[in-house]
Amino acid sequence: MDCKETQNLIDVYADGELDLVRNLEIDRHIEQCALCSESYKNHQALRNGLKSAALYYRSPDALQRRIQSSVRKAAKAQAAPRAQPWRWFGVAASMAVAALVALVFVPLLRGPAADELLAKEILSSHVRSLMADHLADISSSDQHTVKPWFAGKLDFSPPVEDFAKQGFPLIGGRLDYLENRPVAALVYERRKHFINLFVWPGSEADVPTKTVSRQGYNLIHWTQSHMTYWASSDLDKSELQEFVRLLQNQISPRP
């Protein structure tokens, strides 16, 4: 340990917050080095000075009494909340308004809050599919087996593509349930990581991709050719984005 290192650590050393090994090294250095020994003594002198009782402000008795009585008052108020009927009226009225707003306007909204809720739903679906070891109702890497399997189970036909050549083999499909409707879940694999791709009919207009991260998972969603897609995985963002790009090009090949 040289002077520079010792000087850097002298506060931590003097405060007794250094690990044992470095503590011993500094002990040894200080014994031999007059400069570092001086700055250690310096530190001790300052600390002893600061320990002086005159610098510590004890709370005045009057303040202690005031605080205790105001806390007791608060405790009493909490124990016996006064009945305030008008308050309940206010609560009831605002609940009625909220219910009305929810009934009339919420179905029209597709805002960030709704997306947030859906992201949560997707994520729990994704996690559940892994936990229950129930990734696929139909295990097949053949898109021509998986696609017909959905017919008769869904009122739409999801695009089923295989990307084995690009490193994202299709391993199966299953039915899932999101936003109060049955949806298609296609399962892909990438080096022991799984991708769940949820598909269901969406709006007329295309919606560009959005990426969100939750609890170590990445979710990418978009709407394309009247279908809404949500891809979820614990793969890193760039790999999941690569998968999404492959899929998007496949669904509507660029001219």
Add this chain to the structure above:
Amino acid sequence: MEARDKLARFEQTIVPHLDAAYNLARWLARNEHDAEDVAQEACLRAFKFFDNFRGGDGRVWLLTIVRNTCYTWLRQNRPHETISSFDEKIHTPDSDASNPATLALQSANDQMLRQSLEDLSTEFREIVILRDLEGLSYKEIADIAGIPLGTVMSRLARARERLKQLLVDRLKEEP
């Protein structure tokens, strides 16, 4: 929690640390009147949120609330004090240049120490108070100030360095 139990538990675990609460408030506000207001408000808040207290050290928990209450108060009333100056953030003086003779530091009296502490920036003053007056560990300080351990170490070292400088300046002025 039953209200009466809550009060009893609060008086057992938190009230014994009123001195610590007042000391920190007093050093951050730098006058009695404001310190009393802040300390009282902080204690009431502590009681209000006492259900969130999950055991552990009541002093650390209370000081966290005192600190937050102080900073909110400072931001509202003396916003310039909550901004750390360029000088103290970036510039760390050579340790050699501010390595005063131990004898000189030993001759600093309480009055000089108090004035020099008050001249420190809020951030520096706070960390010296928590460590050297309150005797808290680095970990406890990190929890109270909501900063990483490494920041506690470096900020404390810089704060003491600055404090020594201020003291030496004062000692030079004295005959």
